[in-house]
Amino acid sequence: MNSLQGNGTPPLSGGDLVAAVPKDHLRSLFYLFTGKPDSRIKLFDEPVCIGPEDIIELNDCVVTKLATHHIDLTVTSVKIGYDGSQFSEFSTWVEFESHKWHEPEKVEELVIKWDFLVNIKDYAAPQRHTLLFRISRDIKPSQIFHMLGAGNADELDKLDEIAASAFCRVDFINAQISKELITLVENWHKGRKQPKLINPVLFWLKKRRNGIATILDQWLLLSWAILVASFLYWASTKFTDSSIAHGAIATFLAIYSLRPISKIASRLAGWTFKTLSDLEGSKVVFSFTSGDKKRIHELESSNSKQGFKFIIAGLWNVGLNVLAGVIYAYLFSQATP
Numbered sequence: 001m002n003s004l005q006g007n008g009t010p011p012l013s014g015g016d017l018v019a020a021v022p023k024d025h026l027r028s029l030f031y032l033f034t035g036k037p038d039s040r041i042k043l044f045d046e047p048v049c050i051g052p053e054d055i056i057e058l059n060d061c062v063v064t065k066l067a068t069h070h071i072d073l074t075v076t077s078v079k080i081g082y083d084g085s086q087f088s089e090f091s092t093w094v095e096f097e098s099h100k101w102h103e104p105e106k107v108e109e110l111v112i113k114w115d116f117l118v119n120i121k122d123y124a125a126p127q128r129h130t131l132l133f134r135i136s137r138d139i140k141p142s143q144i145f146h147m148l149g150a151g152n153a154d155e156l157d158k159l160d161e162i163a164a165s166a167f168c169r170v171d172f173i174n175a176q177i178s179k180e181l182i183t184l185v186e187n188w189h190k191g192r193k194q195p196k197l198i199n200p201v202l203f204w205l206k207k208r209r210n211g212i213a214t215i216l217d218q219w220l221l222l223s224w225a226i227l228v229a230s231f232l233y234w235a236s237t238k239f240t241d242s243s244i245a246h247g248a249i250a251t252f253l254a255i256y257s258l259r260p261i262s263k264i265a266s267r268l269a270g271w272t273f274k275t276l277s278d279l280e281g282s283k284v285v286f287s288f289t290s291g292d293k294k295r296i297h298e299l300e301s302s303n304s305k306q307g308f309k310f311i312i313a314g315l316w317n318v319g320l321n322v323l324a325g326v327i328y329a330y331l332f333s334q335a336t337p
Contacts, residue, residue, distance in 0.1 A: 040178045044166040048192040051287040058188050062114055065184055070119035072126045081109035106295050107286035109136040120174055127173040131181050135166035137284050165283040195285035197299050202307050209276035216317045217269035223324035224261045230328035268317045275310040279303050
């Protein structure tokens, strides 16, 4: 049986092989192989458009930064997730950099990981550090169900990371390196171009679609109520000999006419809300494969159609309000002595 012991421990008898390891060396090896390092995490939520050249730029920045420290070894790996739960893993950076992106699949997720050993004072052996950057189009329900089913607190703690469109995590022993790498990735992320799938005005309206639909719904109801009031006012001035029965009938018809107009207003508001909701506004747009470029073209075309539908829905609502406004303005003018 082989035994591992620190300095100062008397040798074992019985022919056992003993490796005497200084305590400092033993501590370094313990952290290297079994120790759980500290972590620093940064979440990103800004919309970005990512292509292979952006990832190459990020790797160049990371490699340049690591060159300023005492690094023994760096291993870079990349994982690409496609639609349909398909994955491609590149165990070396050369494989990723030389890959030809001609496949028809669409990229849904990208994870790039840098493993490197850092020589640190007071540690006899180089210490492992990890930089991980993940960016995804949408959170997958299967990932959430997996965490909930696992019932592991460590897994549930990662929910914020998975819910974010992108995040960066550094597992470190040297805190200074972790801060520098987080800042580097943050600056790189800020420099990415934003996707142009949606017209900026439509994107602004999409974010406020609830309020817009509510305003259009209530506006039409208000216009109809004013129209009914103007009609009753006009009728009261023109038919001075009208009986109480006639007034009651007019009031009854006015009140119950609000029900069909409320349905029309609700339907128009719902149409407006749906056209804005159907605009594709992904915060992350990948431009890697032929499938990605096809999806971008399809989304741009679809967004143009949805924008046209929104204009039609809005014109219908505005048109009805203008028509009601013209009528009740005319009735009030005619009712004026």
